[in-house]
Amino acid sequence: GNSVTQMEGPVTLSEEAFLTINCTYTATGYPSLFWYVQYPGEGLQLLLKATKADDKGSNKGFEATYRKETTSFHLEKGSVQVSDSAVYFCALSDRGSGGYNKLIFGAGTRLAVHP
Amino acid sequence: EADIYQTPRYLVIGTGKKITLECSQTMGHDKMYWYQQDPGMELHLIHYSYGVNSTEKGDLSSESTVSRIRTEHFPLTLESARPSHTSQYLCASSAGTGTGVYEQYFGPGTRLTVT
Numbered sequence: 001g002n003s004v005t006q007m008e009g010p011v012t013l014s015e016e017a018f019l020t021i022n023c024t025y026t027a028t029g030y031p032s033l034f035w036y037v038q039y040p041g042e043g044l045q046l047l048l049k050a051t052k053a054d055d056k057g058s059n060k061g062f063e064a065t066y067r068k069e070t071t072s073f074h075l076e077k078g079s080v081q082v083s084d085s086a087v088y089f090c091a092l093s094d095r096g097s098g099g100y101n102k103l104i105f106g107a108g109t110r111l112a113v114h115p
Numbered sequence: 116e117a118d119i120y121q122t123p124r125y126l127v128i129g130t131g132k133k134i135t136l137e138c139s140q141t142m143g144h145d146k147m148y149w150y151q152q153d154p155g156m157e158l159h160l161i162h163y164s165y166g167v168n169s170t171e172k173g174d175l176s177s178e179s180t181v182s183r184i185r186t187e188h189f190p191l192t193l194e195s196a197r198p199s200h201t202s203q204y205l206c207a208s209s210a211g212t213g214t215g216v217y218e219q220y221f222g223p224g225t226r227l228t229v230t
Contacts, residue, residue: 034218036221038156041223042223042224043119043121043205043207043221043222043223043224044158044205044207044219044221045221046218046219046220049218087156089158102148102160102163102173103160103219105157105158107155107156107157108156108157108158110156
């Protein structure tokens with residue numbers, strides 16, 4: 001079945017460091033890919049998405065490129081801030097039985113940014 | 116900004132009690148979902164709904180039940196709470212009909228503790 005694998009955390013960085021969180025997927029067909037972020041005590045928020053190969057999603061300085069040849073969707077940010085500390089989830093869309101669309105999430109990667 | 120609400124945000128309750136977790140959205144979305152998030156952060160889909168009078172079980176078996184008698188409302192009920200039900204419960208919704216891919220919008224979550 002379809003699945004998402006994320007790098008294990010926690011990832012600990014100093015402010016202004018470069019961030020990469022790896023995400024690879026297994027899927028049949030052509031899923032859409034998403035990054036969600038969860039700040040402490042809150043629900044998930046959509047950070048960015050890409051719907052087809054070579055698309056680049058971007059938001060708030062974060063970027064991820066849909067790489068079909070490597071089945072990857074790595075999240076990057078050039079200079080992280082303390083306020084970026086959160087849990088990041090990679091997800092792909094999956095078409096269930098009856099045409100239902102659901103998301104398959106990775107296990108999440110906790111990011112801690114220190115001043 | 117997505118408008119999806121969950122109440123209560125925190126609930127501590129004794130074993131054997133009946134509880135209902137409320138979820139409402141004001142976006143007119145047809146599809147709604149309930150996820151259980153374990154302490155390790157992983158998300159598990161436990162229920163979803165295509166629309167009014169539609170409910171389906173998700174990937175993770177759950178003793179909870181759901182109902183959808185109004186588009187905007189998707190409550191989750193536990194008839195007899197047990198300590199194993201202690202978890203964070205996240206509600207989400209998405210737009211779209213048919214088989215298009217639409218991102219999900221999440222509520223802030225309910226953190227349930229059963230003593």
